[in-house]
Amino acid sequence: MTSSAPRRKIVATLRRWWRQLTSMRTALVLLLILAVAAVPGSLLPQRSLNIEQVRAYYEANPDLAPVVDRLWGFDVYASPWFAAVYLLLFTSLIGCLVPRLRDHVKSLRTPPPQAPARMSLLPQHRELPERLDPDRVAKVLRHNRFRVTTRTTDAGVTLSAEKGYLREAGNLLFHFSLLGLLVGMAYGSLYGWYGNRILVAGEDGAFCNTLQQYDEYGLGPNVDSTDLPPFCLQLDDFTAKFLDNGQPTDFIADVRYGQGGEAPQDTYRLEVNHPLELDGASVFLLGHGYAPVISYTDRYGVTQVSTTAFLAQDAQLTSTGAAVFPDANVDPETGEADPDAEVAFEGILMPTTPEQPPFTTSVSPEADNPGLMLVTYRGDTGLDDGQPQSVYSVDAEQIADGSLEVVDIEPKVLSLGESMELDDGTTVTFEDLVPYATLQVREDPGELFVLGSAVAILAGLLPALIVKRRRVWVRVTDGGTEMGGLARTEYDGFAEEFDRIGDALSHARGERPKTKIGIES
Amino acid sequence: MTTDPALADASNTAFVAMILLYAVAMFGYAVEYAFARRAKTVAAPARELVTAGGGTGPASPEHVDESEEDDDAPPPVTPGVSFRQAVLAGRIALVAMVLGAVAHAASLGLRAAAVGRWPWGNMYEFIVAVSLVGVIAWIAVVAKGWVARRLSLFAMLATVLMLGAATRVYTEAAPLVPALDSYWIAIHVFAAIVATGVFMVGFVTVVLQLISRRYAELSARDAVIRFPMTLGPRLPLAEKLDRITWRLHVMAFPLWTFAIIAGAIWARESWGRYWGWDPKEVWSFVAWVVYAAYLHSRATGGAGRRWAPWIAVVGWAVMLFNLFGVNLFIDGLHSYAGV
Numbered sequence: 001m002t003s004s005a006p007r008r009k010i011v012a013t014l015r016r017w018w019r020q021l022t023s024m025r026t027a028l029v030l031l032l033i034l035a036v037a038a039v040p041g042s043l044l045p046q047r048s049l050n051i052e053q054v055r056a057y058y059e060a061n062p063d064l065a066p067v068v069d070r071l072w073g074f075d076v077y078a079s080p081w082f083a084a085v086y087l088l089l090f091t092s093l094i095g096c097l098v099p100r101l102r103d104h105v106k107s108l109r110t111p112p113p114q115a116p117a118r119m120s121l122l123p124q125h126r127e128l129p130e131r132l133d134p135d136r137v138a139k140v141l142r143h144n145r146f147r148v149t150t151r152t153t154d155a156g157v158t159l160s161a162e163k164g165y166l167r168e169a170g171n172l173l174f175h176f177s178l179l180g181l182l183v184g185m186a187y188g189s190l191y192g193w194y195g196n197r198i199l200v201a202g203e204d205g206a207f208c209n210t211l212q213q214y215d216e217y218g219l220g221p222n223v224d225s226t227d228l229p230p231f232c233l234q235l236d237d238f239t240a241k242f243l244d245n246g247q248p249t250d251f252i253a254d255v256r257y258g259q260g261g262e263a264p265q266d267t268y269r270l271e272v273n274h275p276l277e278l279d280g281a282s283v284f285l286l287g288h289g290y291a292p293v294i295s296y297t298d299r300y301g302v303t304q305v306s307t308t309a310f311l312a313q314d315a316q317l318t319s320t321g322a323a324v325f326p327d328a329n330v331d332p333e334t335g336e337a338d339p340d341a342e343v344a345f346e347g348i349l350m351p352t353t354p355e356q357p358p359f360t361t362s363v364s365p366e367a368d369n370p371g372l373m374l375v376t377y378r379g380d381t382g383l384d385d386g387q388p389q390s391v392y393s394v395d396a397e398q399i400a401d402g403s404l405e406v407v408d409i410e411p412k413v414l415s416l417g418e419s420m421e422l423d424d425g426t427t428v429t430f431e432d433l434v435p436y437a438t439l440q441v442r443e444d445p446g447e448l449f450v451l452g453s454a455v456a457i458l459a460g461l462l463p464a465l466i467v468k469r470r471r472v473w474v475r476v477t478d479g480g481t482e483m484g485g486l487a488r489t490e491y492d493g494f495a496e497e498f499d500r501i502g503d504a505l506s507h508a509r510g511e512r513p514k515t516k517i518g519i520e521s
Numbered sequence: 522m523t524t525d526p527a528l529a530d531a532s533n534t535a536f537v538a539m540i541l542l543y544a545v546a547m548f549g550y551a552v553e554y555a556f557a558r559r560a561k562t563v564a565a566p567a568r569e570l571v572t573a574g575g576g577t578g579p580a581s582p583e584h585v586d587e588s589e590e591d592d593d594a595p596p597p598v599t600p601g602v603s604f605r606q607a608v609l610a611g612r613i614a615l616v617a618m619v620l621g622a623v624a625h626a627a628s629l630g631l632r633a634a635a636v637g638r639w640p641w642g643n644m645y646e647f648i649v650a651v652s653l654v655g656v657i658a659w660i661a662v663v664a665k666g667w668v669a670r671r672l673s674l675f676a677m678l679a680t681v682l683m684l685g686a687a688t689r690v691y692t693e694a695a696p697l698v699p700a701l702d703s704y705w706i707a708i709h710v711f712a713a714i715v716a717t718g719v720f721m722v723g724f725v726t727v728v729l730q731l732i733s734r735r736y737a738e739l740s741a742r743d744a745v746i747r748f749p750m751t752l753g754p755r756l757p758l759a760e761k762l763d764r765i766t767w768r769l770h771v772m773a774f775p776l777w778t779f780a781i782i783a784g785a786i787w788a789r790e791s792w793g794r795y796w797g798w799d800p801k802e803v804w805s806f807v808a809w810v811v812y813a814a815y816l817h818s819r820a821t822g823g824a825g826r827r828w829a830p831w832i833a834v835v836g837w838a839v840m841l842f843n844l845f846g847v848n849l850f851i852d853g854l855h856s857y858a859g860v
Contacts, residue, residue: 024821028814035810042803042851049797077798243695251699273703273791284793440793450795454782461778465771492764
């Protein structure tokens with residue numbers, strides 16, 4: 001028996017903690033903590049939104065970034081501490097909701113409670129000299145959609161009426177739907193996947209739906225790379241229309257797609273707000289830009305071509321990017337590579353080069369007068385080590401440790417078709433400019449469930465806020481009729497409603513009331 | 522889809538007319554607020570005579586409202602404006618406010634006609650539309666008799682400040698960027714505008730509520746009353762303002778919920794996902810959570826009720842940051858046409 005004493009203590013403590021957690025005040029505090037916890041994710045760059053910005057943050061704050069990263073600062077919404085807040089909140093919610101659901105079911109199954117002995121103490125009270133017919137009273141109250149119970153005692157007949165049950169029902173629906181929302185989101189992230197892909201126009205740019213083909217992707221934990229639906233996509237043409245000030249008005253990606261492993265043949269006009277639905281996955285047009293075609297002719301006269309997407313930096317599509325030729329200056333006779341003669345270019349692309357210097361920013365997003373300004377690096381690009389590198393820039397570490405050196409030549413803006421000779425007699429040519437589209441392919445099987453929950457949230461919220469719960473009692477004795485009313489929730493208009501009910505009842509001896517009263521305002 | 526410059530100019534002219542009318546309204550309300558009180562000691566007994574002769578009917582709420590204000594210290598002797606003139610100023614102000622709202626609506630309508638689309642495609646238009654909703658909601662609040670006309674001074678002040686901010690981000694009338702070119706702009710942005718406008722009016726009443734409450738506390742212990750608490754004697758009781766604030770938030774919260782849901786559906790069509798923690802989404806979520814906290818706070822006893830108005834103030838601060846901070850300082854998917 002002695003061992004049960006500490007156990008009882010533990011149980012009592014746990015129960016106290018549980019009661020504390022499920023109290024409304026705790027929920028309120030947790031709500032405010034959740035609001036605060038969501039903020040850092042909008043101030044720090046997030047991996048899920050823009051990985052390039054996270055990289056830039058690392059470069060700008062090399063000391064601070066690892067600390068921020070260790071605190072999940074770049075993955076706030078996937079962080080354990082953010083999850084802790086909302087899981088605690090939802091636990092508190094369940095602890096609050098389950099008893100309330102039980103109570104509500106109980107109150108739906110029990111008749112409205114007995115009238116208080118002294119009705120004059122109620123906030124609303126009225127006495128009528130005449131003795132009303134209880135059946136008629138019940139009829140009027142029911143007509144106004146009250147639940148009515150009649151109890152007969154020696155003293156007389158008492159009617160208890162209550163309405164506004166929809167308020168609690170809506171309240172419960174709202175909060176349970178919040179849980180549903182969370183479940184739907186969780187399901188979607190477990191079984192969903194996405195991939196981002198920059199698709200350069202032309203047959204060479206085409207890709208099929210495998211993970212290696214994506215620049216960036218995310219698979220839910222329960223999705224295997226073989227689960228991806230087999231389809232292929234190709235960008236035929238990209239049209240962007242702009243106003244004179246550079247504001248875009250239309251983006252149209254003419255794509256060609258093939259489902260079930262077939263080669264791309266069906267065409268679709270992919271636009272923003274008009275996704276392409278494929279094999280359960282959806283293809284979205286997220287952005288666009290230009291990929292310059294750059295060719296490099298090396299010391300042995302071998303020409304290599306690179307078509308690399310340059311990333312837009314501003315609304316005029318001034319873009320930056322890189323073209324790396326790790327196989328440059330390989331002796332075609334011996335096949336021997338000179339590790340110090342690899343070549344990389346980094347530069348700025350201007351779709352419309354300004355007439356006057358500085359030649360650093362484009363004046364229009366349309367490719368009216370394309371210009372390419374390149375910085376040349378020679379040395380070891382670091383690509384042969386198999387180290388993953390950004391394709392949009394030349395590896396900064398290789399430059400920093402001297403593996404890559406800047407080739408010192410007069411900077412020059414290359415226009416379309418123009419070449420530039422480097423100090424070792426090799427040439428680089430700006431061959432062509434092709435558009436690209438940034439696509440996202442995504443499948444989220446939780447979507448519909450989330451949508452349903454969201455609709456239920458609204459459907460529950462409205463009655464929870466608008467409907468008022470109130471009770472009316474009528475006691476009919478030989479001496480007359482007494483009525484009392486109590487609004488169980490804040491309800492400014494209850495006095496007026498009570499008066500109207502009283503008026504309707506005193507008329508109820510004769511004809512039925514013509515107008516229905518007591519409809520929720 | 523091109524812009525009609527004549528209509529766009531007409532829209533700007535209506536904007537100027539609106540500002541002038543609101544300025545007149547603000548001045549008139551200020552006169553009424555400051556001077557309509559002095560003569561009331563004269564007016565009140567006269568009215569009591571009438572009610573005494575009128576029978577046993579309950580005093581009108583307006584009457585109770587005014588006489589309770591007269592219980593304060595004896596009226597200061599203020600030179601200049603008579604009671605009658607002050608009331609006249611208030612009436613003129615009301616007319617100017619309503620006409621201003623008409624010019625306001627015309628400014629938006631003409632812009633819509635000029636560009637052939639819904640008139641909320643950039644930040645400037647959004648703020649102008651939000652303030653219009655705010656003014657209309659306020660006119661409704663006054664018309665319903667929830668608050669006295671003279672309190673429009675504060676609603677006008679809030680509106681003019683918002684419109685002043687709008688001129689800082691003025692954008693020429695122009696067609697939409699592709700991402701906004703969807704029928705969802707009518708649904709999502711409209712809901713966000715209406716919700717924001719009503720929240721704005723709720724913010725006005727909650728600030729008045731806080732001033733009124735603080736004034737009551739200070740005067741209860743004979744403390745020195747400084748601005749803005751000096752506005753207190755002319756304000757309704759804090760409890761009354763509390764109920765009005767509550768009603769406004771109860772109206773705005775489901776609208777805001779709907780705006781977020783509609784936004785999520787649109788985001789699914791446009792960006793491929795319904796929720797991606799884009800900065801605008803984050804701050805809309807934060808505002809939703811804060812306002813949800815406000816709605817809950819009144820159900821948590823005395824302490825909760827005491828903090829409730831402050832939570833509503835924080836809610837509006839978040840809304841403002843969501844509008845200005847996120848658009849101007851944080852780069853995100855909701856950044857359009859520079860703003």
